[in-house]
């Protein structure tokens with residue numbers, strides 16, 4: 001895709017540069033060119049030179065003495081006029097007879113005025129003119145731009161994409177089939193409007209792509225541009241918000257004017273939440289007028305043209321809940337296209353798309369990687385493939401291998417391995433018990449995702465170790481038991497520390513946070529407690545950006561909620577504790593094993609676990625035999 005940009009810097013930028021250059025010329029260059037250099041010296045030097053007969057010309061004024069020496073070319077000096085009664089005698093002795101007339105020629109004031117002020121202005125005007133012309137030429141070829149006024153602040157900075165062979169196509173966007181289907185319809189409409197007109201169907205004026213960051217919203221819009229064969233105006237919401245008041249609205253106007261001229265075409269407004277936020281009217285006295293004006297202008301423009309002209313507006317946001325309802329009402333962005341985090345198949349497909357860009361071993365199993373990367377966005381998956389390629393280069397390999405990819409998943413999830421992390425022996429054994437605590441509790445419960453890897457190699461993210469569990473397939477629904485087991489698994493690390501060392505460490509802070517979140521959601525959002533039943537006690541906003549929960553209940557209920565959350569976590573803690581107490585032998589042998597090898601796979605974990613269990617049974621049998 002070719003991208004034609006109008007210059008980003010406004011004209012004032014060039015004007016400033018020219019002015020600065022002129023000022024510098026005025027200060028440093030012109031004076032030297034225009035009048036000879038005159039050196040200021042001490043009166044003593046003047047006397048010395050007079051005595052030595054080195055003077056050729058002298059001019060005495062009321063305040064200073066200007067004199068020239070007899071070298072070739074002549075050097076000029078100046079010195080202050082002293083109270084010197086012998087001055088005239090001295091000069092006569094030195095052979096100077098005239099000292100009243102000027103020796104350094106002053107430039108005529110008119111000439112100096114022309115050189116230092118008029119000339120720069122002329123140069124400046126010519127330069128500006130030339131800039132303007134080349135600018136107009138560029139805009140002409142891009143099919144944009146209107147008017148030739150010098151100060152074009154109000155222009156929209158929309159980039160125009162024109163169709164070309166190297167553009168992004170729908171095939172570059174993996175997964176997201178529903179979104180692609182909906183967008184394909186829009187593209188189709190732009191190509192065959194009469195088919196829709198015959199039936200009387202009207203195509204939506206605008207479509208809003210919503211989804212978490214990195215799921216490919218911007219990518220999809222670019223793919224539309226690549227497929228549509230019509231002009232594509234792309235602008236980011238933040239570009240509307242300008243330094244100068246009123247410019248945002250002017251930009252919107254300009255953008256739509258251009259779009260109307262180029263119809264059929266597509267206008268894409270990325271990150272529309274920057275201008276389309278709710279106008280709540282409170283708490284922002286004066287501050288948000290500018291944004292509000294911009295939004296109003298946008299609404300007006302969207303109403304002002306009809307889609308039959310063939311202008312379709314796409315927008316993207318990851319904060320749909322914060323958008324002004326006026327934007328979402330029918331006739332504006334009435335079609336919402338969800339762009340969700342990819343599922344298992346989607347992740348595999350995205351990995352494959354990005355793997356095409358790197359050299360990769362034939363035997364790489366992308367489904368394994370996709371499983372490991374549960375919850376990753378398209379952008380993260382793209383990043384993983386790149387990390388793997390970097391790792392391959394570092395290792396001096398010619399292509400990317402499976403372990404490269406697996407390690408890169410961990411890098412993206414947990415950060416790099418800390419090469420020389422200082423973990424004392426004592427800390428290492430604590431971390432080993434902590435991680436085995438998680439893994440063992442998970443393994444001892446049904447409805448838990450299998451453990452695939454345990455490591456106590458610290459990561460740059462700050463994790464001292466972690467236990468990786470990989471779901472067999474994607475979950476959309478979670479049962480109450482599953483959530484409870486998850487909380488129990490999260491408490492497992494702390495439980496193990498407490499059981500073995502009878503003291504607890506800070507290492508569980510992240511576990512605590514996650515367990516609390518889950519327990520709270522059970523109580524307030526999933527209706528999983530008898531006390532509250534199916535009552536929504538919290539509302540979520542910002543669902544795509546981590547989610548902010550806000551309480552929607554009375555303070556008394558809030559207190560009850562807190563009590564219940566604590567009870568849920570405590571219950572699961574007790575469950576984990578009884579599980580681990582019953583398997584102290586396994587806990588010990590697994591922790592020692594992990595301490596020794598630092599990283600173990602899920603299979604090794606199961607092997608050691610089963611060995612220890614069998615050993616325990618044998619001993620128990622032997623013990624009972626011995627009794628007989």
Ligand code: ADP
Nearest residue numbers: 173174213214215216217218219350378379382
């Ligand atoms: P968003 O705009 O939703 O935040 P982007 O469209 O900017 O995300 O995606 C960032 C990058 O992530 C893309 O350039 C692409 O490399 C990768 N990516 C995201 N989603 C996908 C996908 N579905 N297929 C292929 N690549 C994707």
Ligand code: MG
Nearest residue numbers: 217218270316
């Ligand atoms: Mg984006």
Ligand code: ZN
Nearest residue numbers: 493507508511
């Ligand atoms: Zn932990």
